[in-house]
Amino acid sequence: MSLRVLAVDDSRTIRDMLKLALTQAGFVPSLAEDGLHGLEVLGEMAPDAIITDINMPRMDGFGFIEAVRRLDGHRATPILVLTTESAPEMKARARSAGATGWIVKPFDPVKLVRALNMVAGPGGAQ
Template sequence: MSLSILAVDDSRTIRDMLKLALTQAGFEPQLAEDGVHGLEVLDGLQPDAIITDINMPRLDGFGFIEAVRGQDAHRATPILVLTTESAPELKARARAAGATGWIVKPFDPAKLVRALHMVAGPGATA
């Protein structure tokens, strides 16, 4: 059974890279272009994990994470932040909002896949 992943990023290039990497790894990716679109896609979807950028228009990653965590159905869904940001205070803010992990762009697809398996694979605990 393949894992369903929601990937939220305002960069078409990053979304395309994520789609390719996730599909090649056997995941079923759903894509969204910002936090607002991510919440729309999430409605009715029960992904095994979520990947989100931080710096996005309309609704940034922090707001998106908080909104996801505010939904009973997604309180425990693992959320990985994938961003160019690396400041410790931003990581702490994301963790406080409910993020599970943090990966800095540019990303290594193999590292991302390993992280997803760690947080969302069989026997994983979020």
């Protein structure tokens, strides 16, 4: 079964890169341009994993993660943060909000796919 992945990022270029990488890996991607849009898309699907940026308009990644964790069906959905941020306090804040993992941009598609399989694939940390 193909993993369904919701990717949330305000950069069209990053969304396009994620769509390509996820599709090539056999995943089924859904895309959103910010946290609010991500919550809308989340209401229409049941992803096996979520990838989110931190710095976005309307609703940032921290707010998005917190909102997802308040939803009954998504308290345990793996959430990977994909961001240019690398400060330890940002990572700690994301973990506190409910993030599962952290990947710094620019990203290696192979490592991203490996991380998704580790947290959401068969035998992953769901």
